[in-house]
Amino acid sequence: MSGDLYQDRLLELAAAATGAGRLEDPDVTVRLDNPMCGDRITLDVKLADGKVAEVAHETRACLLCQAAASVIGAHAIGLDAAHLAEIRAGVEALLRDGESETLAWHDLDAFAPVHGHPSRYSCVLLPLDALAQAFEEIGAS
């Protein structure tokens, strides 16, 4: 049932918009689109010793993507690329199976109801993918 998706925790995460905005002098800026629906996130990241030191996002997207971006804004400080990959795998498992034992952050539980809606998985994953791309771009440079 689609109405089940929009539970209070998810709405609160989206409304909190933690980390919303832009950084003045980011090490890297990633703009990522969801080709399915036109969701777009612009992610500014500053790194120190291979870990996220500062992060900000401008998210023009649905509630699910906004909520996921908010989680990134709240928890990404101190994250390195390997840890992000683990977290993404945990979120993917949560979306695929409806539950996951490897969720690093409690807030990620809020996305469990998305399990029944495969067309929305990419909305949740977009901010995580943007951060992964930021690590890649910095690594490449």
Place this chain on the structure above:
Amino acid sequence: VTFDPLKIRKEFPLLRPDRDGRRIIYLDNAATAQVPEAVLAAVAHHERSSRANVHRGVYRLAEAATRAYENARDVIAGYVNAATREEIVFTSGATASLNLVAHSLGETLQAGDEVLISELEHHSNIVPWQLLRDRRGITLKALPATPDGRIDLDALDRLVNRNTKLIAVTHVSNVTGAVTDVARVVAAARSVGARVLLDGAQAAPHGPLDVQDLDVDFYALTGHKMYGPNGIGVLWARREILETMPPFLGGGEMIRSVTIAQTEFAPPPARFEAGTPPIANAVGLAAAAIWIEDKDTDEAHAHLDRLTGRLLDGLAVLGNRGVRVVGPLDTQGRYATASFDIEGVHPHDVCQLLDARNLCLRGGHHCAQPLMEAMGVTGTSRASLAFYSSDEDIDLLLNGIEDVARKFGSAGK
């Protein structure tokens, strides 16, 4: 009144209420329409009684398959009022039809030649021309959108010149429902000797067409939007043009003779139908065309105009809740598709929340990102109607939209 949408709806198995009396309210017809029993039966009958490959076998079953496939060509030729049956090329869909022209006609274009499209186009009528531009060095230009979501034909004077070889535009917008004034496009094209292609994916479901009266050169349509199967589409083109066009795909069926050194190609339409065609789907498309022709399309159009007006009036009332129509605000020169925006609610969320009420709508950019850009939106929610749409469907939709706007919208907060 002989046109009865509720009676028509009963012909669609998927739209019938379940045991608990619940039904889906299907308003995504611009993406794919549902299929009536008559079409399902025609496809099943063909597969059960006449399944074989076409054009080659001499046994009676193969003859029956060929007859069914070629009969489908006759039916579609009638549906679009083609001058001859050889002008009907079966493809896998409108996208394939457009790519066929971009590749085949495109081979005859040179650097400096211009193709003119519009900001209203579906990506399928943009990307093939960009690819052609990159292959052949042609120049690609686009007519802008008007603020109310139509093609700005006033720009024809500025954008059409003696280098223009083709104007390729949509007949009806898949986002705003706006109907293109084809006569103006044709007049501009003819003034410089350019050809005209219409993307008719959204127009063809409306009822029989008259490509001769439209006076265009190419017309692309697809089956799954006109109550037919998917995987089948049509390119209509003037015979004399098809005869000058090189093949696009090579393979069986499209040849006259083949040696290891070279191939002599078959005349149209076979030249453009490489490989085993979607035979049963063609039979289904013909059944869909007959099903549409069997309706009183004047009454159907009047019905859909009235429903569109009801929807637009309702959306206007919801303006106080941040609901805004993206596209023409009235029923003049538009078909039964309407896009809208709810302030503060992403179209994906709108459509997901409406799904909880069994309302099926599409949200997003509708494969028309340049139009979204031109209209200043990231996406829209879109209701697109069909012959089986009813007053109750519109009222349920408006109730749903009001509820979403009230609970999730930002207007008045």
